[in-house]
Amino acid sequence: MNIGEIARRAGVSRSTVSYVLSGKRPVSDEVRARVERVIEESGYRPSATARALAQGSTRTIGLVIPPMGSHLSIDQLQFVGSVAEAAADHDHDVLLSPSGRDEVFDRMLGERRVEGVIVMETLLHDARVSRLLQEPVPFVTIGRTGSETAHAWVDLDYAGLVTTAVRRLAELGHRRIALVNRPQELLDQEYGPAFRAQDAFDKTVAELGLGGHLVCCADDTRAGEECVRRLLADTPELTALVSINERSLSGVVHGLKATGRTLPRDFSVVAVTSQANAQGIAPAVAGADVPTAEMGRSAVEALLAAIDDPAKAPAQVLLRPELIERASLGAAPVSRA
Amino acid sequence: MNIGEIARRAGVSRSTVSYVLSGKRPVSDEVRARVERVIEESGYRPSATARALAQGSTRTIGLVIPPMGSHLSIDQLQFVGSVAEAAADHDHDVLLSPSGRDEVFDRMLGERRVEGVIVMETLLHDARVSRLLQEPVPFVTIGRTGSETAHAWVDLDYAGLVTTAVRRLAELGHRRIALVNRPQELLDQEYGPAFRAQDAFDKTVAELGLGGHLVCCADDTRAGEECVRRLLADTPELTALVSINERSLSGVVHGLKATGRTLPRDFSVVAVTSQANAQGIAPAVAGADVPTAEMGRSAVEALLAAIDDPAKAPAQVLLRPELIERASLGAAPVSRA
DNA sequence: CTGAAAGCGCTTACAG
DNA sequence: CTGAAAGCGCTTACAG
Numbered sequence: 001m002n003i004g005e006i007a008r009r010a011g012v013s014r015s016t017v018s019y020v021l022s023g024k025r026p027v028s029d030e031v032r033a034r035v036e037r038v039i040e041e042s043g044y045r046p047s048a049t050a051r052a053l054a055q056g057s058t059r060t061i062g063l064v065i066p067p068m069g070s071h072l073s074i075d076q077l078q079f080v081g082s083v084a085e086a087a088a089d090h091d092h093d094v095l096l097s098p099s100g101r102d103e104v105f106d107r108m109l110g111e112r113r114v115e116g117v118i119v120m121e122t123l124l125h126d127a128r129v130s131r132l133l134q135e136p137v138p139f140v141t142i143g144r145t146g147s148e149t150a151h152a153w154v155d156l157d158y159a160g161l162v163t164t165a166v167r168r169l170a171e172l173g174h175r176r177i178a179l180v181n182r183p184q185e186l187l188d189q190e191y192g193p194a195f196r197a198q199d200a201f202d203k204t205v206a207e208l209g210l211g212g213h214l215v216c217c218a219d220d221t222r223a224g225e226e227c228v229r230r231l232l233a234d235t236p237e238l239t240a241l242v243s244i245n246e247r248s249l250s251g252v253v254h255g256l257k258a259t260g261r262t263l264p265r266d267f268s269v270v271a272v273t274s275q276a277n278a279q280g281i282a283p284a285v286a287g288a289d290v291p292t293a294e295m296g297r298s299a300v301e302a303l304l305a306a307i308d309d310p311a312k313a314p315a316q317v318l319l320r321p322e323l324i325e326r327a328s329l330g331a332a333p334v335s336r337a
Numbered sequence: 338m339n340i341g342e343i344a345r346r347a348g349v350s351r352s353t354v355s356y357v358l359s360g361k362r363p364v365s366d367e368v369r370a371r372v373e374r375v376i377e378e379s380g381y382r383p384s385a386t387a388r389a390l391a392q393g394s395t396r397t398i399g400l401v402i403p404p405m406g407s408h409l410s411i412d413q414l415q416f417v418g419s420v421a422e423a424a425a426d427h428d429h430d431v432l433l434s435p436s437g438r439d440e441v442f443d444r445m446l447g448e449r450r451v452e453g454v455i456v457m458e459t460l461l462h463d464a465r466v467s468r469l470l471q472e473p474v475p476f477v478t479i480g481r482t483g484s485e486t487a488h489a490w491v492d493l494d495y496a497g498l499v500t501t502a503v504r505r506l507a508e509l510g511h512r513r514i515a516l517v518n519r520p521q522e523l524l525d526q527e528y529g530p531a532f533r534a535q536d537a538f539d540k541t542v543a544e545l546g547l548g549g550h551l552v553c554c555a556d557d558t559r560a561g562e563e564c565v566r567r568l569l570a571d572t573p574e575l576t577a578l579v580s581i582n583e584r585s586l587s588g589v590v591h592g593l594k595a596t597g598r599t600l601p602r603d604f605s606v607v608a609v610t611s612q613a614n615a616q617g618i619a620p621a622v623a624g625a626d627v628p629t630a631e632m633g634r635s636a637v638e639a640l641l642a643a644i645d646d647p648a649k650a651p652a653q654v655l656l657r658p659e660l661i662e663r664a665s666l667g668a669a670p671v672s673r674a
Numbered sequence: 675c676t677g678a679a680a681g682c683g684c685t686t687a688c689a690g
Numbered sequence: 691c692t693g694a695a696a697g698c699g700c701t702t703a704c705a706g
Contacts, residue, residue, distance in 0.1 A: 002683055013693045018685060025686090028691060045447035049395060050683035052386045053698050063433070065418060077414035081402060084435040093441065093450065094433040096400070098421040104430065110382035113430065220617025221587040247617075250558040254591045280557025280584075339699055350677045355701060362702090365675060387699035390682050 001044050010038040021046060060093045061303055062114035064128060066121045067100040073219075073246055075274050075290050076120065079142070082296025083118060090304055099128065109135050116303045118142065122153070124190035138306035140299045140315075143192045152306055152314035154298045158193045158244060158272065159200035160320050161288045165242045165270040166204040168323060172240075173332035174268060176211035178231050180224075180243035180252060184216040197244045197272075213238065217248045224251025225258070232259055239267055239332045246273035246290075250281050253328070264330025270323070283327035291321050338381050347375040358383060397430045398640055399451035401465060403458045404437040410556075410583055412611050412627050413457065416479070419633025420455060427641055436465065446472050453640045455479065459490070461527035475643035477636045477652075480529045489643055489651035491635045495530045495581060495609065496537035497657050498625045502579045502607040503541040505660060509577075510669035511605060513548035515568050517561075517580035517589060521553040534581045534609075550575065554585045561588025562595070569596055576604055576669045583610035583627075587618050590665070601667025607660070620664035628658050 007014040012031060019025040020035045027035075038044075052058045063083055066076065084094045095114055097104045099121075105128070108114050114137070119128055122143035132139045133149055140152040162179065169177055179201040181187065182194040198214060205212030213235055217227040227248065231238060243249055249271055253263070261267040263283050271278060275289040302315035344351040349368060356362040357372045364372075375381075389395045400420055403413065421431045432451055434441045436458075442465070445451050451474070456465055459480035469476045470486055477489040499516065506514055516538040518524065519531040535551060542549030550572055554564040564585065568575060580586055586608055590600070598604040600620050608615060612626040639652035 003685095004683080014684080015686075015694080016692060019692090022685080026691065031692080045443075045449075047390075047683055048444065048448035048450045049386060049389045050698090051448075051685075053384075053390050053700085054683080054685040056698070058386060060432075065421065067418075074411065074414075077411075077417070080414070080417065080433070081404075081435055084402065084433045084441070085438060088435065088438045088441045093444065095397075096417070096421045096431040096433060098418055098425065101422065101425045104421070104425045106382075107385065107430065111385035111388075112382075113385045220613070222617050222619040222621075225619055250587050250591075251619075254587075254594075257591075257595070276557070280559050282559040282562055282588075284559075340701095341699080351700080352678080352702075353676060356676090359701080363675065368676080384699055387682090388701075390684085391699080391701040393682070 001042055003044075003046060006035070006038050006042065006044050009042070010035045058113060058115060059091060060095050060114050061087055061300070062095050062097055062108045062117040064097045064099055064105065064117060064119045067098060074277065075246065075292050078274065078292040079120065079296050082293040083300055085293075086297040086300035090300065092300075092304070105131070109137055116140070116307045118299050118303055122192065124192055124195065138303060138310055140303045140306070142295065142299060144316075145192075146190070150314055150316075152302045152316065154295055154302060154315075154317040154319070156193065156272070156290060156295070157318045157320040159196040160318075161272050161323070162197045162200040162242055162244065163204045164323050165272075165287065166201060166208070166210070168329075169240045169242070169268060169270065170208045170210060172268065172330065174210075174240040175332070176213070176235060176238045176240075177205065178213040178215060178235075178238055178241040180227060180241055180245050180248065181214065181216045182245050183218050187216060193244060201242070211235075211237075217245050217252075219245065219247040221248060221251035221254075224248030224253075225255035226251075228252050228255030229259065232256075241267075241269055243269065243271040243273075243287075246271070246277050249273055249277065249285065253281050253283075253285065263328045266333050268330055268332075269328040278324075278326065281328075286324060286326040286329035288321045288323055291319055294319060338379055340381075340383060343372070343375050343379065343381050346379070347372045395450060395452060396428060397432050397451050398424055398637070399432050399434055399445045399454040401434045401436055401442065401454060401456045404435060411614065412583065412629050415611065415629040416457065416633050419630040420637055422630075423634040423637035427637065429637075429641070442468070446474055453477070453644045455636050455640055459529065461529055461532065475640060475647055477640045477643070479632065479636060481653075482529075483527070487651055487653075489639045489653065491632055491639060491652075491654040491656070493530065493609070493627060493632070494655045494657040496533040497655075498609050498660070499534045499537040499579055499581070500541045501660050502609075502624065503538060503545070503547070505666075506577045506579070506605060506607065507545045507547060509605065509667065511547075511577040512669070513550070513572060513575045513577075514542065515550040515552060515572075515575055515578040517564060517578055517582050517585065518551065518553045519582050520555050524553060530581060538579070548572075548574075554582050554589075556582065556584040558585060558588035558591075561585030561590075562592035563588075565589050565592030566596065569593075578604075578606055580606065580608040580610075580624075583608070583614050586610055586614065586622065590618050590620075590622065600665045603670050605667055605669075606665040615661075615663065618665075623661060623663040623666035625658045625660055628656055631656060 116138040119141045122141040124146040186194045271287040278285040298317045344354045453475040456478045459478040461483040523531045608624040615622040635654045
């Protein structure tokens with residue numbers, strides 16, 4: 001079943017069928033009704049491939065997902081879903097490209113399967129971005145790169161979030177605070193969030209004259225427990241911590257409980273993580289909820305804007321969700337303050 | 338830059354350029370070299386859209402991902418990645434369709450963007466599958482449906498895994514065992530894994546004359562803790578549990594520790610979860626590692642086989658990873674056995 | 675071994 | 691308001 005067959009059955013030309021479908025040209029009510037009936041009866045849908053070829057647009061965007069086996073989180077799958085949904089809202093489809101599979105990346109770009117690309121988990125120095133900067137295709141990164149060349153990005157303001165969290169803890173009387181960061185290897189790779197969180201933590205702690213303790217932690221529960229045990233052994237006076245490591249968070253909280261701390265009476269925890277994760281831990285963890293849906297939507301909209309008008313200044317969106325106070329956050333213990 | 342321009346520059350016909358690219362017809366060494374040089378110099382890549390139209394094949398498969406905000410797990414993102422990688426190994430791309438977005442699903446199928454579809458998180462009665470059964474497009478479900486009509490699927494043998502786990506615990510002397518299942522709402526929706534695990538648990542426990550305790554648990558850490566507390570309050574003689582709920586697992590283990598149990602001396606835990614999750618908990622949890630990569634690969638291969646020969650009997654792959662003994666598993670405590 | 679031409683299924687300027 | 695025709699960029703039978 002194709003447009004020619006519909007035209008024949010309705011007794012009109014193929015162009016008329018096309019215009020009935022697209023609405024780009026007025027069609028008399030009578031003809032329109034006839035064509036629509038035939039389409040209805042036959043269940044005809046135009047071929048996306050043929051349309052893409054004729055129009056020169058695939059209405060598809062590429063999404064470069066992190067390589068397998070690396071630091072995948074629930075947030076990231078949520079993000080993938082939200083990109084697909086936001087794209088659907090704009091009548092676009094999403095094609096997946098696993099990072100590290102250069103053939104797929106090459107095919108998406110070289111063979112013009114996509115109109116633009118979203119890159120997840122961008123590093124400060126990112127080979128994929130270097131590659132994209134040489135191509136004519138618009139793209140948006142999740143996370144900023146160190147690239148001087150301006151390009152569109154959407155990022156969470158880790159520096160701002162960490163600063164706010166430390167300030168709030170200081171207001172509550174906490175004087176010795178730790179930062180639980182992502183794994184050391186990510187810092188080594190210059191992963192932006194780990195990098196900027198650490199920097200902001202150092203500065204804020206210094207500015208407020210607090211005792212600050214940095215620790216990197218692997219992305220799992222067990223590492224969270226160990227990390228807390230080590231921290232408390234080294235610095236028993238610690239009364240609060242800020243975590244940007246969502247996968248170790250429940251381990252961190254359990255580690256605190258295991259060493260006899262009751263939250264928030266003896267110890268406070270503030271984290272950057274998804275709302276579901278923060279509330280899925282007992283006690284519920286205060287902090288900034290990572291707005292995955294909003295990030296997905298912003299990225300898609302920034303990309304579509306760039307596709308629409310490549311000359312326009314690239315959108316750069318820095319999201320900074322507010323700090324939500326939940327049961328894990330309280331005043332510093334009087335005895336220790 | 339298109340095939341005509343390459344042909345002109347190389348002084349050959351467009352068909353010759355096409356045959357140099359596809360290798361479907363012999364081309365003299367001299368002509369081939371000339372064409373290849375021009376292609377090389379110009380960086381020409383054929384348009385995927387034009388090729389798809391001419392060949393009648395998009396070389397793209399659709400992946401229907403679970404709706405957002407529902408029970409997403411790390412395993413599932415891994416699975417998405419492994420589908421993309423397996424597809425890439427067979428020169429196919431992956432188009433995403435968020436469940437619940439019927440327009441996207443309709444577009445994928447109706448507008449023939451994809452050659453076939455993989456459906457994640459299938460329910461026993463699944464609207465998406467009913468829809469697919471009426472379409473001519475091949476598809477593979479992850480998880481079996483209750484449909485009598487045969488279709489291709491890939492599933493984990495939850496029944497077998499639970500049975501094996503219970504038997505092993507019985508061998509080790511455990512007499513009262515609990516099953517920590519997925520949330521009640523999934524059972525109500527007739528989610529296959531939850532359903533079959535429960536059924537197998539009931540049967541095996543009865544067969545071995547053990548005391549069996551069923552409990553549904555929400556998909557988070559806090560729920561795991563509460564669930565264990567409730568279980569132990571009701572049945573203090575419990576010495577082991579089997580969990581198929583990966584997201585609550587660390588809470589379950591911490592709950593056990595919080596009630597004074599030392600694993601595996603006082604209590605044993607066996608779980609079906611990803612290897613990373615099992616090993617990211619202290620002590621490492623024994624059980625069957627969900628083989629996400631293998632499931633993704635099997636699904637892609639089953640789908641490509643169905644696309645290749647729709648008449649062939651659909652592949653039905655039941656995976657049953659072996660039970661791995663880790664630190665959480667041991668003999669029943671003597672005092673209680 | 676190579677080329678001229680038809681065809682894939684659409685869209686859209688051009689004409690009336 | 692409608693149609694005939696060219697064109698999107700490939701592939702592939704047909705001919706030589």
